Amino acid sequence: MIRYWGKRFQTTLQEDNEIQVIKQELKDLIKKKFGGSLAIRMVDSGSCNACEAECNALSNPYYNLEELGIHFVASPRHADVMFLSGVMTFNMYHHVIDCYNQIPAPKYIIAIGDCVKNLGVFEKTYAIRGNDLPITHYILGCPPSPKEILKGLLEFAKKV
Amino acid sequence: MRLIARFAQELPEGIEIIDVYDKKVEKQLLDFNDLTIKTLTHKYPAAIWMERKIQDEFGVEFIDAFDTRTLVKHEYFPKDIFPMRKSFTQKELSFSSFEPYEWEKIEGEGVFEVGVGPIHAGIIEPGHFHFSQAGEEILHLEVRHFYKYRAIEKMCENKHPLAIRKIIERVSGNESIAYQIAYFDILAQASQQEFSDSLKRKFAALLEFERIIHHLNDIGFIANDVGFSAALALGSKLSEEARRVFEQITGHRFGFGAIQTNLVIDFSYLNTFLDYLQKELSFFWEWINDIPSVWDRFDITGKLSKEKAIKYGVVGVAARASGVEIDVRNNDFYQQFHYKMQLGKKGEVSDRFKLRFLEIFNSIAMIKSLQTNGKETIELSHFQDGQYMARSESSIGELFFYIKIKNNLIDRLFIRDPSFINWQAFHTTIYNDIIADFPLINKSFDLSYAGSDL
Numbered sequence: 133m134i135r136y137w138g139k140r141f142q143t144t145l146q147e148d149n150e151i152q153v154i155k156q157e158l159k160d161l162i163k164k165k166f167g168g169s170l171a172i173r174m175v176d177s178g179s180c181n182a183c184e185a186e187c188n189a190l191s192n193p194y195y196n197l198e199e200l201g202i203h204f205v206a207s208p209r210h211a212d213v214m215f216l217s218g219v220m221t222f223n224m225y226h227h228v229i230d231c232y233n234q235i236p237a238p239k240y241i242i243a244i245g246d247c248v249k250n251l252g253v254f255e256k257t258y259a260i261r262g263n264d265l266p267i268t269h270y271i272l273g274c275p276p277s278p279k280e281i282l283k284g285l286l287e288f289a290k291k292v
Numbered sequence: 293m294r295l296i297a298r299f300a301q302e303l304p305e306g307i308e309i310i311d312v313y314d315k316k317v318e319k320q321l322l323d324f325n326d327l328t329i330k331t332l333t334h335k336y337p338a339a340i341w342m343e344r345k346i347q348d349e350f351g352v353e354f355i356d357a358f359d360t361r362t363l364v365k366h367e368y369f370p371k372d373i374f375p376m377r378k379s380f381t382q383k384e385l386s387f388s389s390f391e392p393y394e395w396e397k398i399e400g401e402g403v404f405e406v407g408v409g410p411i412h413a414g415i416i417e418p419g420h421f422h423f424s425q426a427g428e429e430i431l432h433l434e435v436r437h438f439y440k441y442r443a444i445e446k447m448c449e450n451k452h453p454l455a456i457r458k459i460i461e462r463v464s465g466n467e468s469i470a471y472q473i474a475y476f477d478i479l480a481q482a483s484q485q486e487f488s489d490s491l492k493r494k495f496a497a498l499l500e501f502e503r504i505i506h507h508l509n510d511i512g513f514i515a516n517d518v519g520f521s522a523a524l525a526l527g528s529k530l531s532e533e534a535r536r537v538f539e540q541i542t543g544h545r546f547g548f549g550a551i552q553t554n555l556v557i558d559f560s561y562l563n564t565f566l567d568y569l570q571k572e573l574s575f576f577w578e579w580i581n582d583i584p585s586v587w588d589r590f591d592i593t594g595k596l597s598k599e600k601a602i603k604y605g606v607v608g609v610a611a612r613a614s615g616v617e618i619d620v621r622n623n624d625f626y627q628q629f630h631y632k633m634q635l636g637k638k639g640e641v642s643d644r645f646k647l648r649f650l651e652i653f654n655s656i657a658m659i660k661s662l663q664t665n666g667k668e669t670i671e672l673s674h675f676q677d678g679q680y681m682a683r684s685e686s687s688i689g690e691l692f693f694y695i696k697i698k699n700n701l702i703d704r705l706f707i708r709d710p711s712f713i714n715w716q717a718f719h720t721t722i723y724n725d726i727i728a729d730f731p732l733i734n735k736s737f738d739l740s741y742a743g744s745d746l
Contacts, residue, residue, distance in 0.1 A: 174415045178440045181742050182465030187415050192528035206413035223366040223439045253458040258385045259443035
C-alpha cells in the first residue's frame with residue numbers, strides 16, 4: 133500500500149466556484165441556526181432510486197456535504213430533518229408516518245424530487261397513496277442534481 | 293430450460309397464463325369459472341414470486357404451490373380485490389384492517405429473529421430482510437419487498453404506446469437506458485421496422501456507459517462496506533465525473549429521455565473521458581489489489597453457487613460471477629465490437645467485485661469501437677396490434693419486457709426486472725456468513741428495489 137503513498141495527490145477535482153459559494157453560505161447558516169450540525173434522515177416512499185443516487189452523490193468529493201456539518205443519520209430519533217422522496221405508495225404509507233413520528237420536534241420535511249409534490253411523471257393508481265405530511269420545503273427536479281439539492285438546502289436554511 | 297417469466301393477462305374469454313422460457317413460450321387459457329393452474333415452483337423456485345404476484349393481482353390459484361402468502365398486498369392492503377383485472381378501475385383504496393404477515397420461521401432453542409427495514413439506515417430504497425439467528429450466525433433470511441409497489445403495469449394500460457415513455461424511463465433510475473432500449477425495441481417491432489446499424493450502435497454505446505456509471509458507484513460502495521472508505525472516495529468521484537459526461541452527451545445525468553430515433557452522440561468528447569477513465573481505473577485496480585485486508589473480507593463471503601444460480605435462473609452480474617454464461621449481449625452484433633463475456637469462478641463477493649472492474653474495462657473498449665457517424669433514422673408512429681417481447685442487458689442483468697397492443701392502445705404491459713429473479717436467490721448466499729456481512733453481500737449484488745417492486 134505504501135507504494136501508492138506518493139500518488140495520493142495526483143487526482144484532482146475540477147473546482148466549481150458556484151458550489152463553493154453556496155457551501156460557504158450554507159455552512160455559516162447551519163452554524164448559526166443549527167449549532168453547526170444538521171442531521172438528515174432520508175426516507176424513500178416509492179421513488180425510482182434516482183433521487184437516492186443524487187443524495188448519495190452529495191457525499192462524494194465534489195460536494196462533500198459532511199464538511200458543512202450536514203450528516204445523513206441512521207435513525208429518525210437522531211434527525212432534525214427528513215428528506216422525503218417518492219410517490220408515497222400504499223404499502224409504505226404507515227412506515228413513513230411511523231418514521232416521521234419518531235423524529236423529535238422541532239422537525240422539518242424537505243421533499244426531494246417532483247414525485248412528492250405531484251407524482252412527477254407518474255399517475256395515480258390504486259397502489260399510490262400520495263403524500264399528506266407537512267412539507268417545509270420542496271426541492272424540485274427529476275431528480276434534482278446534487279447542486280440543486282445544495283441550493284435547496286440553502287433556501288431551506290434561510291427560511292427556517 | 294431457463295424460466296424468464298410467468299405472468300398473466302386478461303382476455304375476454306378468460307385469463308391467460310404466459311410462461312416465457314429462453315427457448316419457447318407457452319400459453320394456457322383459464323376459464324373465469326375455474327381460475328386454477330398447476331404450479332411451476334417445484335421445478336423453478338424463481339416462479340414463487342411470479343405466481344404469488346399473479347395470485348394477488350388476478351386471483352388465480354396455483355395447485356400444489358407451497359407458498360401461497362400474499363406478495364404485493366401488504367398488511368393494510370384489501371385482500372378481496374384483484375386490481376389487475378379489467379373490471380377493477382378504482383384509483384383510490386382505503387386501508388383495510390391490519391393483517392399480520394406470516395414470516396418464514398426457524399424454531400429452536402435460542403433462535404431469535406432480526407427484522408431489518410423497510411426503512412434502512414443508509415440512503416437506500418425500502419425493503420425488508422427478516423433474519424433468523426443463532427448468535428451471529430444466520431440460520432435463515434427471508435427477503436420481503438414490494439413496499440415500493442406503484443402498479444406501473446396498470447398505470448400504463450389504455451394509453452398510447454408513445455404516451456408511456458416518461459414512465460418507462462423512470463421505472464428504475466439506475467437502469468433507465470436499458471428500460472428505454474427494450475421499450476424502443478418493442479416500438480420498432482410494432483411498427484414493423486428495424487433500427488439501422490448506426491442507431492443500434494449508438495444505443496449500445498449509451499447502454500455501456502450507463503453500465504460504467506453503475507459499476508463505478510458499486511466498486512466504491514462495496515469496498516466501503518469492508519471499511520475501506522478511500523475506495524469510496526475515488527469510486528464516487530469517478531462516477532460523478534462519468535455522470536457529468538453523461539449529462540453532456542444525453543442532456544440528463546441519468547439519461548432520462550436519452551434514447552431517441554434521432555440520437556446524436558459526441559464520440560470524440562466521450563473518448564477523451566474514456567481514456568482518462570481507463571488510466572484512473574487501472575490505478576484503482578492495481579491499488580486495491582495491493583490491500584490484503586480488503587480481499588480477506590471479500591473472499592469466501594456471500595457465495596452464490598453455480599448450481600443455485602442455474603436453479604433459480606439468476607441473471608446478469610450475479611450469474612456471470614458464479615460462472616453461468618448468461619448475457620443478452622452475447623450475440624453476433626455485440627461480438628463485432630469487442631464484446632467479451634466476463635466470468636467469475638466462485639460467486640463470492642470478490643468475484644462480483646472483480647467482475648464489475650472487468651466489465652467496465654470491456655465496456656470502455658466496446659464504446660470506442662461502437663462509435664459511428666451514421667445519421668440514419670426511422671419514424672415510430674403507427675403501431676400494429678399484437679403481442680411483442682424484448683430483452684436488454686441492464687447493469688444488473690437481463691431485463692424482459694412485454695407489451696400487448698390492442699386498438700392502438702396498450703392492453704397489457706409486463707416487466708420482469710433482473711432484480712425480481714436475483715432477489716429470490718439472494719437468501720441462498722448468506723448461510724455461511726454472519727449477520728454483519730449482510731450489508732456487504734447486499735451491496736455486492738446491488739439489486740434494484742424499484743424495478744423489482746414496479
